[in-house]
Structure formats: structure tokens, C-alpha cells
Amino acid sequence: MNKTEYKVFLSYSHKDQEIANSLTKAFDQYKISYQADQQLRAGENWMEEIERALQEASVFVLLLSPDFVSSDWAMFEIGHAISRHKKDKAAIIPVIIRDSIVPDVLRSYLWLDARLMKPESIAQELKKIIKVKVDSVANDSDTKRSDRSMKVFFSYSSLDTTIASSIADALRQKNLDVFPFQNDLRATHEWPFKEEKYLQTCDGILLLWSEHCDTPSWVESERTYKRQQLKTIIVVRLDDTPIPSLLKNYSVIYHSDLSVIVQEILQGFKVEDVNQ
């Protein structure tokens, strides 16, 4: 991906300056074009600089920490990012850098759990996710829209965020309404209201299975999913990790090609491909 194709706005709390500095160095290394919130504050007309950067950004990377999510300024930038996402399809990528809740308004975006990742790995992962997002927006211009989209509850491990992001974006291009849920964060996000509500109102459930999935938590999740009896449940296997017997009753997709996976998901949910 060319460095000039997109612009990242990096939003973070000044208390996370050290992490942000390491991350921006890694951004340079991976040729990710960015403007960092706190760095823009050095100049005399910093407010204008930030406003311009917020308007120009095509990707918003939000570094989530307790200090960030409790800040008024962060909420202001989150609001700005959401509005740009709605208006111009700008991408929003929340990145958890310290133990933190994900604000309710960001729950529908796929976030990256980077608490245990090194800055280089975060930058590498972000570069992949950004590529998926930018390509997705470029391909989206021809997409036909129907009045009502199928609602899919999408459960995956935080360590599979990149592939999950590719699948979610591809399904959104096909006019599916995808609600992401990182199932390994259950310990800190115990079926919050928003997730529970979406699960109850969704039309189908999609599960990614890989070596990163923790079987005991899946057993518990499966009980919850099973209560949604009338809904189609589809499992996508990402690797050779054996599927727990309780998941074998569902449709299982096992393929390396993303377009094939997406087509099979659409067939499984009996959704017409809007682009054909």
C-alpha cells in the first residue's frame, strides 16, 4: 500500500505519550502515514491543526486506556471520528493498550487488543487492518444497498482480529450488518447489555474457530448461542485446530481463500450477493 493513499489520525491520552512515541516510531518503520494528536499540540494554532488533521484523516486509530476513555477531549475526538465514518467511510480502529473498557459507542467497531503486543507488532497488525479497510472502502463504491440488512453476531478471538476484520469488511460490503464480539474478553466484558441485546435481535451467528480460541469459554458461549435456537450458526475454521464436538452440529466452513469463505457464509445465511 502506498504511504500517500490514506492518513491516520492517532488519538491518545497525554498519559500514554511513551507508548504513543514508540508506536509512531514503528509507524515510520512500516511507512504508515500519520498525524498524532498530542504532537500537533506543540504549535501556536494547535486547535486548527487538530481540526484539519481530523477532517483529513481517512483512518482513526484510538489508543484506549483508562485515561483516554475518561477524557472529555477523547470523547470529542471519538464523536468526530464517528461522524467522519458515517459521512466519508473513514475507518475507526480502537486499540486497547492498557486495561480499559471499550466505550459503548465504539463496540460496533473491531478493536485490536494490543495490551501484550510490542509497538512493532501493533504497527504491523495495524498496517494489515488499514489495508483491508482502505481496500474495502475502494470496493464499496459499486455496492448496491437493500432496505434491510441481515444482522450477524460475529464472535472471534482478539488474536484473530486481522482476519476477522477482513471477513467483517467483506460481509459489510455485501450489505450485512456485522456486530463484532471478541469472545476472549468475556472475563472483562461479561455479556454486556449491548452484546446481549444484539445477540437476541440478530438473524445469524458467525464464529471463527482457531488455535487462539479457548475451549472452556467457547463451551459457555455455545450455551448462550444455543438459546438462539431459530438462528443460523456458522463456524469458520481458520486452522487445523480440532473443532469441539459441540460445534460440529453447525455448518463449518474451512477454506483459505477469503472470497470463498465469504461466498459460503452468504450461502449459509441464505443471503443474495448484492454485487452479482
Added chain:
Amino acid sequence: MPSNFQKVASYGTVTFLSVNLGSKPLVFISHASTDLWVAKQLEAHIRSCGADTFLDCERVEHGDDFEEKIIEAAEEATELLVLFTPTANNRKYVWMEIGMFLGARKRIVAALYGVTKEQIAEDQFTPIVLKKIDSVELNEIGSYLNQLKKRVETWKQYNE
């Protein structure tokens, strides 16, 4: 010809144009929950000007996805009126709503109650963005309402 003008008819050398002025004014009222009573008074005045309003407590029903409703309403609204009080300054959703309207480049006006323009200008903890927003003290809200009424009348002239 500007894109919001449309040719309706031509008679000889005379051409009739209609102008699309967009949506009917819909004012999103942003407030802290503790300021609800004042927000409702403002809403009544805004409605008497002929504009539509969005006040979260009245439009978001029990069981609704609150954030989604707020985001949808912000998309539909044509302008934001922030009831800015000492309580609102600490309310995160107010800041998110200001961010959403600035991002969408829509009109934002702050109605100040319990704080003055001077206090805001001097308070180093008030984000500078608020210092740049057009603000009016609540006692002088009439000037905003008069302008709103004119916007509604202009909209009606071309759309009704």
C-alpha cells in the same frame, strides 16, 4: 449554476429556478441529564419557531440502543444546540455530540447557563473547541431563536 439550483421552466429569455435548501431545520439539543428541565423549556421555544427537535430523553425509549439512537439523530439533525452549564462541561456525551457535529461541519451554538463567555475563555480546563463555538447566554437566547425562525421560514418558502 450552483448545484443547489434547479431549472424549473423557461419562458423566452426568462428562466425560473428553484433552490434546494436541504432539510427542514432539526435541532439536536445536547444537555446534561441534570439540566433536563431547562432543556425541555428550550425545546418548547424551538418548536414554537417551527423547527423539529431531538431531545434524547423523549426520543430514546427503554430498551433502545441509546448510543445508536444518538448517532442516528446526530446524522439527521441539521444543527446542534448545546445547553452548556457547569454540569454539562463534565458530561462526556456532550463532548462526543460536539465532536460529531463539528466532524459533519454542521452549525453548533452553545447556550450558556450558569457560566459566562468570559469564564469559559479564562478556564484552562475547558477544551478550547468550546471557546471557538458560537455561544449565547441563555437570557439572550431570543437572538438565536429569531435566526432559527428565519431559517425555518426560508425553508418553508421553498419546500411547502
